Amino acid sequence: MTRKEQIEIAENWFLKQDWKAFPFQKQTWEAFLQGKNGLLNAPTGSGKTYALWLPIILQYIRSNKDYKFKHKKGLKAIWITPLRALSADIQQAAERVAADLGTLMTVGVRTGDTSSQERAKQKNNMPDLLITTPESLQLLLATKGYDKIFESCSAIVVDEWHELMGTKRGVQMELSLSRLKTVAPKMKVWGISATIGNLELAQTVLLGHNTEALNNSVLIKAKINKKIKVESILPEKVDSYPWRGHMGLHLIKEVATIIRGSKTTLIFTNTRSQCEIWFQALLDKYPEFAGEMAMHHGSIARETRAWVENAIKNEELKVVVCTSSLDLGVDFAPVETIIQVGSPKGVARFLQRAGRSGHQPGKESVIYFLATHAMELIEASALKRATKEAIVEDRIPYLNSYDVLIQYLNTLAVSNGFDSKIIYDEIKATFCFQSITPENWQWILNFITNGSQSLEKYDEYKKVEIDENSLYKINSRKTAMQHRMQIGTIVSDAVLNIKFVSGGYIGFIEEWFAAKLRKGDIFIFAGKKLEFYAIKDMQVYVRKAGPKKTAKTVSWMGGRMAFSAQMSTLLREELYAVNHNSLSPELLALEPVFTRQKLESCIPNENEFLIETFKTREGYHTLFYPFEGRFVHEALASIMAYRISLLSPITFSLAYNDYGFELLSDQEIDLQLVIDNNLFSTSYVHEDLQQSLNATEMARRKFRDIAIISGLLFTGMPGKFIKTKHLQNGSQLLFEVFRDYEPDNLLLQQAYIETFEHQLEEGRLRQALERINSQEIIIRKCQKPTPFSFPIITDRLREKLSSESLAERIAKMTASYLKV
Incomplete structure (x- = not known):
């Protein structure tokens, strides 16, 4: 079958769906089938998923002429998604193409939500097409014989690459790819990104610094004029002396009017607390929304979130108040209108949320900006201009994240073990570790085997052993189990499940908030008034509270978001325009x-x-x-x-x-x-x-996360997490030991670098x-x-x-x- 015939199959499949393929989709099919790697840049809701599922399946058809009758078992492609919530839609898209083209290919999902039975089944019989997260991919690399699992894989797609790049999850992905390229030499690497400014750098970070994959790659940009209508909700009167404080609730009447005039509305808030407050305020003021309104944020139970997502698709809900938990890819075709409450502090985040409306090719996105205080109207004006001129932020990648590298090496040591020379060459080809020196590498090998210079007397830090074949391996079952349980780079405070005394799980709150509760305290969570009863075995037990009792809203750490550099520049330019009388409606207000x-x-x-x-x-x-x-x-x-x-x-x-x-x-x-x-x-x-x-104090706090990611600190067994204050105390002790006795410790130096470069x-x-x-x-x-x-x-x-x-x-x- 020629490449032209393959592309005709794809075009005919599109015609059967009453669709017409965009030029960027055809370009991607062509490049993939030519054997190229690449990065695809296209706006949300433009059909990026089918741009890559189709050629992946067409490649299988080409390699198996009897594909309709004979099935070649084994993993053929991996699709990486940063959010578990997206996996169901990606799975549906893959199953649809595989079935319509008459293949016998199977599609599976492997995330933190996958049952142990399904994982065991996959271990013996991997699906042809696997949808997973960066963390679950690392867990597969921690499986003995992982090389046999991945050797037949011909493609890996990293979705929403802009969400991963510039984070330690992105570094984790770079390291995974460095290994998979060796294990599966025929594997093509592709990324998908919507909103990102520095695309060429994003492509380099994904494919590796000066690698063969990068040299045989393409950057495909979709030339789609996505229409985005931005409207500011302007107050009737602006005070001469503006101040913060209303959460935007003084404009609740205008919001209710927009909701009534739209089929389905998503109200985006910047924090989970703000989400809870807005949901409650709308319900109190407009009780007629009850039954038509829901809430969605990351701390609400997974089953509830899944129900909300399906209810939006099925047009059973009129309005959902949400956070960034709904920023990405879930296919919400019916959503007509977006309301952004408060400044999102960045153009990319604003465009991502705007794209949730009109989430189909050719449809217009409509987003309303609600300023929570007057000065945010300058930001509204800046965002309007950025949308019009297609100005998007750059993402700055991490360099020399030694904590992630140490975790990765322990992962390889848990499974097959690793040869230090081979792995050094692989990681040296990644963008993150392109400048690693042989001295740094030797320090890291000493760290995982001897616990570094100042910890060598303590056996618990000597995790990795070198066998007779010079392979670095973890032989202790306890160490291996603890490592597998702690794979990941997202470090947060310990969370406690919320359960009714009578039974039933609602979601979770952070330990620091739960620790302040006293028996009988009332708090609002997931739109419900709850009365605190007790904490037992890392569970917060509650009862339903009476409607007349006053309540506090649950709050979470890390609520503040920072301005991006591009947003700061835009803001200044809008302000300077005031002196030149070229005023937008927001500035006129x-x-x-x-x-x-x-x-x-x-x-x-x-x-x-x-x-x-x-x-x-x-x-x-x-x-x-x-x-x-x-x-x-x-x-x-x-x-x-x-x-x-x-x-x-x-x-x-x-x-x-x-x-x-x-x-x-x-x-x-x-x-x-x-x-x-x-x-x-x-x-x-x-x-x-x-x-x-107090840079030392800031670095000490930063070091806690580094200590957890690198495995210096163990966060505890499921249901028996170690308290945050104990983790903090443990990390402070290690920090002081390194500072006083081992100042050249790479993890200690990393804590200071991250404090100055990322935090300050x-x-x-x-x-x-x-x-x-x-x-x-x-x-x-x-x-x-x-x-x-x-x-x-x-x-x-x-x-x-x-x-x-x-x-x-x-x-x-x-x-x-x-x-x-």
Whole structure:
């Protein structure tokens, strides 16, 4: 069968579905059947799945002429998905093509949700097409004889590559691919990505640094003009002094109107707590939505989430309040409208969510942006422009993630064992470990066999042994079992299942929240009011609470999201536009804010950097406006405070948000003096960061995750997890041992590198300082707080006051400041 005949089969199959193949789908079929590797970039809902399932199955047909009658057993292709929730749709697509083309191919799923019986069945008889996650793939590599399982595999597809790249799961995937390329030499590697800026780099990271796979590869970009309609939900009135705090609930009436006018609506929130609050608020205010509305987030029971997903498909629900748990690929054709509550802090995330609406080729996506406070309307305007101009963030890949490498080597040692020379050559070809030195490699081998220099007296850290064939192996059954249970790179606080005293599982909450509950406390979870009864065997037992009792909403760690670099740039450009009168509807709505800002201070131009000072009864306020995002501002505020204190002894209180930061002191700063003394210098940034922030404490916290991923700490057996505080104590002890006795320990060094590069974003901080140095410094001595400063001040007050007293205080402050 010629390649032309194969492609005709694919085109005819499309015609039978009443579809017409896009050029990018034909290009992918052609490239795959030519034996090429590649990365496919296409928008959500454009048919990416069929672009690769079809040639995979056509290749099998070509290699087996009697495919309709004789079946060649063995694994033929692997499809990697970052989310278990996507596997059902991917499986349906594969089964549909395999059956329609008359093959006898089987399709299987292997994720954390797969039953032990199904796994045992797969061990003896693998499906032809396997859908799995990065973690489950590593578990297969931890199986004895894995090389025999994978040797017949001719293709691997990594779906949603943009979600994995730039994370340690992405590193885990790079390492898996490095091994599979050797075990299955005929295997083609393909990635699928929707929203990503640096596509060429993404292709290199996926296929390997300077590898044969990369040299024989293509990058296919779908030229589809996906229509995305972005509408902002504008408030009737914008306060001159904007402040945070309403969760956007003041616009609940407008949201209800959109819901009623749409067949199906997804309301995206940024955190699980916000999801719970919005669901409850809609239900309380509009009880008629009961029965037509559901909630979906990652802590709700899997069965409930699956029911919600099916109910959307079957058009049984009118509205679902959700989080990023519904960001990706589940095929929701009926969804008509998306509402984004609060800024998603990034263009890619916004586009991904917009794509959930009109999730079919040629359909328009409709997304409404609901600003939770006035200043977010600037972000709404920036996102609108980014959507129009197709501006998307880059993803920055990890380098030298030694904790992931150590876990991977233990995985290979648990199964067949590994030859250090072969594996070194393989990992050296990955993007992440392209610069690994023979000395680093030897240190890692010593670490897994002897527990590193400072732990060599303790047998529990000597996990790997070298046999007579020079293979590195784990022979201890206990060590092997513990390792298999802890494979993965997602580290979070321990979670406890929530169960009714009368029976029935609801979901899970984090240990730190559960630890604060007392018997009789009421909290809201999954839209239900629950009364806490007891914690036993890592289970939180609850009863249904009465409707009249007041309740707290469950909260989770890690709620704050950071601005991307592209989003920061867009935000500044929108703000500069205010001075040129080229205003979007969102910026026009902010006219009262801008008018008052110009009256009290100014709005900077692109070549200006604004600093404001004023005095209140709290002290002397100095505010800086880099518009670089909260995380960069946290580091910048600390550096500025430290550098000023070097010139004269002074103590500061720091506050920051996404737009700027505040230094509050009991004495006035001579700003011109400190600016003239290299306040914004890019020299000694790293050293000043170490001095101004407790970098050691931050690295110590980061080290806990590294210790868990590398297997230095064991998190416990199922149902008997080790408490978070005990893990923290254990990791702190190891950190201090390495710091005091083994400062060149690679894991210790990694903790510091990740703290500066990923948490404090030192690279972006340097770029911000370089930009400020190139701008004219505008110092405005103001009589009172300005609209730009007001959200930062109220954010600081929120930490001290209850919501009621905060609202009263802000009302008084606003009335006072509005007096001419």
